[in-house]
Amino acid sequence: MPLLRRLRRGLIYAGGMLLVLFMAAFGFLYYLRVQALPASSVSQTSQMLDARGQIMDTFHAGENRQSVPLKNISPYLVEATLAIEDQRFYDHLGFDLKGMARAALVNLEHFSRQQGASTLTQQLARNLYLTHERTWSRKLKEAMYTVQLEMHYSKDEILSMYLNQIYYGHGAYGAEAASELYYGKHASELTLAESAMLAGIPKGPKYYSPYMDMKNAKDRQRTILQTMANQGIIQQSDAKAAGAEMLQFVPLGSSRQTGIAPYFRDYIRYVAVDKLGIDERLLNEGGIRIYTTLDPDAQRAAEEAVAAGIPEDSEQQAALISIDPRTGYIKAMVGGRNYKTNQYNRVFATTRQPGSSFKPILYLTALQQGTLTPVSQFKSAPTVFTYDDGRLTYAPSNYNNQYTNGLIDMRQAIATSDNIYAVNAIMKVGPANVIDMARKLGIDSLMKPVPSLALGTFPVSPFEMASAFGTFANGGVRVEPTAILRIEDSKGEVIYEAKPAQTAVVDAAHAYVLTSLMESVFDAGGTGNRVSATIKRPVAGKTGTTATDAWLVGYTPELATAVWVGYDKGRKLAPVEAHRAAPIFASYTEKALSAVPPKIFPLPDGVVSVYVDPESGKLAGKSCPNRRLESFVSGTQPVEVCGAHGDTAASANGDGDAKAAQTKGWWKQFKRWWSN
Structure with a gap:
């Protein structure tokens, strides 16, 4: 009897203990369910896209990550990852007990850690919330966070987070960034062979990256393909074919990976942060997408023209900025000859005298006022001008002291870049009125109302000149230069959209007459005639040369482009160096518009x-x-x-x-x- 009593008491005690343990476990699980997961700071790489919607560069603070929905990741990569990392992912509750038992047996057999048994959920918990230190406290926290992840998210959500979080080597986090890095394509476009190669890298990027060790990478790819075949995911024949396939990788450190148009990239950052107020942390870590106006073909043409236009061993610099006058969209930008050695963007340099390329602004002022017409005449001969109520004099000269010593009209003056005519014109028009016109055309640089203004003696930037000449090309309407079309956040919501301001500076008739006059620059006897054979379409423009700067600013109906060449330290130009701007302009214009049929400048009313x-x-x-x-x-x-x-x-x-x-x-x- 005492024995039965003790047995009954023991059973009651054991039952009570089980109930307490059950309640404790239930309470702990309930606590984990209602307890919020730690805030994870997962940065996402922001993208800069060209006018065609192609990724041209990225912004990130150390980690290159581009999160995409699970549906935008190739099913091959999903299956390959599950096959090699967590075959029972959709069956377990965060811990794979069978896998843990198998790993324990293998490790015991070899008396060392040969296999791990971490599920994708465990790996995600570790990557999101913990360090990789091997301590019991870290393991306990990992288990807690694993349970919470399984409670708070669906399997597909966990898999999506994992594939957007895992490290694939060379700074690439997540499947999308890795796909762009290795193959130059979106994760949704990956083939079976590419997916199997990519899925093998996270185990050890330094060991399995094809950039580091192609043999190791290929062996692991074939292991994954065979595993997929063994699981019935793919056919054995498909595994064999994919394993034999020669994959094409983007060269590490290539322009596809490092970005094109680096000067433009810096300008985009400046506009986004300083002009539009985008927080730098959002830019670097927020996964935003910046849609730009850059035309990749035009940019390539610009870079090639600058590279070919100046000898490789020369220290001479160059800048090119090209704008669509109809929209204000910046199509190409080259701020210098070598971004790696010098990041200074000369497109925005306001230390360069435009010389005679400034004269069309003077002549447009004269035409609009009605002070002068295309046939207004002045004598081309050495002249001393008096101004400031007779207190000051100014004695300009023509290039190489060449004069007709007779009367010339505005067309001849523009074509031959006659300085005497220009100063006569500004004395008639009034320098203050020319400055007022320049301001309306978007030129904000410092200028003084003196006769020498006619000859472009006050520095302006190539950016300002291209914008001003774009107004001529657009029938007198200035469209604010635009580089960013819109910005979307990581969810695809539009947080900024460009609405370029348009201002009617002069009427279309005056702009057209000026354009007609400027076409003569490329005719026989014009200062741009030496490159006229290169440009096989109607074009208007103006050369400009000073002791230290050489320009050609010109336009077609589709593009307004400013080209400057010179030295950063103001060194004087040799005659051959001063003639390099025009060929760069001509080569760029023709290449950039090679797919566009030639168009005449539209004839307006009046x-x-x-x-x-x-x-x-x-x-x-x-x-x-x-x-x-x-x-x-x-x-x-x-x-x-x-x-x-x-x-x-x-x-x-x-x-x-x-x-x-x-x-x-x-x-x-x-x-x-x-x-x-």
Whole structure:
């Protein structure tokens, strides 16, 4: 009897202990269920995309990570990862007891740690919340966090977090970043062979990376493929074929990995942070996507033109900025010849005198005022100008002291870059009015209202010049230069969208007449004629040369481009060095627009063309031997016939002749193309 009593008492005690343990376990699990997981700070790589939506560079603080949904990861990579890392992932509750038992037996057999048995959930808990130190406290926390992850998230969510978190070597975290690094493609595009190779890397990136040891990487890939075949995931024949496949890897450290257009990249960071107020931490770790205006073909053409335009052993520098005048979109940017050795972006340098490339701003002011017309004449000869109420004088000279010593008109002055004509013009127009026009065109650099302003003696940046000339190309409407189209957060929500401001600076008729005049720069006798054979389309522009700077700023209907060459320290240019801007401009323009059919500048309302006598500036007679068809803003064309040949005017059909002038210009371009 005492024995039965003791037995009953023992059973009650044991039952009570089991109940207490059960309640304790239930209470602990309930605690884990309601307890929030630690906040994990998982940075995501932000991306910069070109105008085609292709990734051109990334921003990240040490870790290159691009999170994507599970549906955007190749099923091959998902299956390969599960096959080699956690075959019973969808069956266990965070711990694989069978795997743990198997690993224990193997380790006991070899008297060392040969196999691990961590599930994907355990690995994720460790990577998200813990260090990799081998302590009991860390193991206990890992177990707790593993249980919590299984309680709080579905299996697919855990798998998605794992594939976006795991390290694949060479700074790449997550499947998307790794796929871009190794193969130059999205994770969704991975093949079976590529997936099996990638799935083997996380076990030991230094050991299994194909960049580090191709044999080890290939052996592990084939092991994974065979494991997949053994599990019935793929056919044995598929495993064999994938294992024999020669994979193509992006060269480590290539431009595809390090990014293109580095000067533009720096500019994007500046605009995003300093202009748009994007937090730097968000930029580096927030996984945002910045959609830019950069045209990859135009950028490639720009880099090639600059590289080919200056001898490799020269210390001379260059800058190129190209803008679509219709939208304000920046299409290409080269801030120097070698970003690795010098990151200074000369596109925004405000220490360069534009020289004669500034003159079109003066002439546009004169045309708009009505002070001058294309046939207004001044004598090209050494002249001393008096200003400031007679207290000061200014004596400009032409390049190489070359003068016609006769009257020339605006077209001749622009084509030959006559300085005497330009200073005469600014004395008529008023320097303050020219500065006012420059401000409307987007030039903010310091300028003073003195006669030398006509010759571009006050520094401006290539960026300002390209924007100003873009206004000429766009019919007098300035569109604010734009580099960022929109910015999306990591969830795809738009947090910024560009709305470039548009300002009508002058009417289209005045802009067109100026453009017509600037086309002469590339005609015979013009300062840009030496590169006219390279450009097989209508183009307008202006050269500019000072002792230390050389420019060509010009445009087609689709692109406005400023090219500067010179030395960073203001060293004087040799004659051959001063002639390098124009070939760079010509080569870039033709390559950038190689897929675009040539277009004429659109003829707006309010433009008329009449035949003029260049010597007198009056209407040409029908028998005038040197008559020239000239465009005018309606109402400013000459009405008096020169009378030198005693006959009537050669033309009075202004609108019709304007179209004829356009056709003539087009045929001139066509013949230039055909002859080359």
